[in-house]
Amino acid sequence: MSKVKCLIAGGAGFIGSHLCETLLAQDLEVICLDNFITGNRKNVEPMINNPLFHLVEGDVTKPLDKTSQSLISGVQFIYHLASPASPGQYQKYPAETLLANSLGTFNLLEIAKANGAKFLYASSSEVYGNPQQHPQRESYWGNVNPIGVRSCYDEGKRFGEAMVMAYVRKDDLDARIVRIFNTYGPRMDKDDGRVVSNFTVQALSGMPITVYGDGSQTRSFCYVDDLVSGFLILMENEKARGEVFNLGNPEEHTILEFAKFIKQLTESSSEIKFTDLPEDDPTRRQPDITRIKQILGWMPKVSLEEGLKQTIAYFRSL
Numbered sequence: 667m668s669k670v671k672c673l674i675a676g677g678a679g680f681i682g683s684h685l686c687e688t689l690l691a692q693d694l695e696v697i698c699l700d701n702f703i704t705g706n707r708k709n710v711e712p713m714i715n716n717p718l719f720h721l722v723e724g725d726v727t728k729p730l731d732k733t734s735q736s737l738i739s740g741v742q743f744i745y746h747l748a749s750p751a752s753p754g755q756y757q758k759y760p761a762e763t764l765l766a767n768s769l770g771t772f773n774l775l776e777i778a779k780a781n782g783a784k785f786l787y788a789s790s791s792e793v794y795g796n797p798q799q800h801p802q803r804e805s806y807w808g809n810v811n812p813i814g815v816r817s818c819y820d821e822g823k824r825f826g827e828a829m830v831m832a833y834v835r836k837d838d839l840d841a842r843i844v845r846i847f848n849t850y851g852p853r854m855d856k857d858d859g860r861v862v863s864n865f866t867v868q869a870l871s872g873m874p875i876t877v878y879g880d881g882s883q884t885r886s887f888c889y890v891d892d893l894v895s896g897f898l899i900l901m902e903n904e905k906a907r908g909e910v911f912n913l914g915n916p917e918e919h920t921i922l923e924f925a926k927f928i929k930q931l932t933e934s935s936s937e938i939k940f941t942d943l944p945e946d947d948p949t950r951r952q953p954d955i956t957r958i959k960q961i962l963g964w965m966p967k968v969s970l971e972e973g974l975k976q977t978i979a980y981f982r983s984l
């Protein structure tokens with residue numbers, strides 16, 4: 667009997683590789699489509715010999731070759747995670763980021779429509795910009811600088827969401843949008859400039875921990891396993907169809923608190939060094955997860971301490 671086919675665009679990235687692994691463990695056939703702009707072959711190496719895993723090197727903004735098209739034929743689930751994600755990476759690749767979330771979303775939605783597949787779009791808390799409502803609910807429209815340094819990402823995700831909703835409304839496509847809040851865990855890129863990787867690598871090597879600004883800005887960190895379990899519930903549950911959900915851990919910390927916590931967990935003697943705050947850095951960010959809790963019964967389970975211990979162990983092993 668043929669297996670259920672899933673397409674993971676961006677499957678060689680940090681979150682995508684965890685998702686691929688989880689789907690393979692459920693005995694599903696996994697097609698990972700990635701152009702490696704920010705992904706890493708090492709992330710998918712442990713899966714490469716699994717007969718249910720297929721790696722397609724390709725770009726979601728471009729037509730697929732014939733071989734990839736026939737591999738994808740009959741796909742039942744499409745997860746669109748293909749986009750640079752860290753501020754450093756999307757500012758290095760602004761046009762690519764806009765295109766992955768606009769044209770890339772369009773191309774993948776067309777594949778979903780042609781195959782009658784279910785679709786999940788990985789949007790971001792960045793659609794809320796520098797939020798004036800706190801915590802952020804799905805009903806909030808956001809406060810985004812459309813020409814700022816982060817706009818390639820924020821507006822890319824907002825466009826992507828609008829594109830998904832166009833297919834939901836016009837074609838009755840079985841699609842859902844997930845607004846992901848800061849997620850961390852093993853296989854984060856140590857050089858992509860995000861706060862979890864920067865602080866951990868700095869603390870482990872005795873380098874100064876670089877807190878931008880005075881560290882009073884806040885973030886709420888979700889462990890990757892919790893995020894992936896949320897993806898599966900969102901894909902399976904009929905109540906998620908045509909809807910948007912925040913996905914993240916609502917425990918909010920200032921960045922300075924976070925730096926001190928990493929220092930403590932790594933038993934590091936690194937000093938904390940205050941440097942300039944980047945342009946348009948959101949002041950506060952915390953997901954309101956009431957909707958996903960009440961409608962789909964999802965809640966994060968991994969504590970910050972437990973998740974960071976796993977993440978620190980990963981960075982130590984590199």
Ligand code: NAD
Pocket residue numbers: 675676677678679680681682699700701702703704705706724725726727746747748749750751752766770788789790791845846847848849850
């Ligand atoms: P990542 O950079 O590790 O993974 C993204 C993957 O997409 C990479 O493997 C990259 O090579 C691939 N990719 C990018 N453009 C592509 C294209 N045009 N065609 C094919 N592949 C392409 O990032 P991540 O942290 O794993 O994020 C995954 C998704 O989740 C992204 O869409 C991101 O915007 C979203 N997200 C992540 C976070 C987070 O905290 N990590 C927060 C909000 C949203």
Ligand code: UDP
Pocket residue numbers: 752753848859860861862864865876877878879883885921943944947948
């Ligand atoms: N940050 C920091 N030092 C670093 C990296 C990031 O103080 O070395 C801060 C950054 O200014 C932001 C927060 O940590 O306020 C989260 O940054 P990240 O790049 O991880 O993601 P963002 O939530 O901004 O997209």
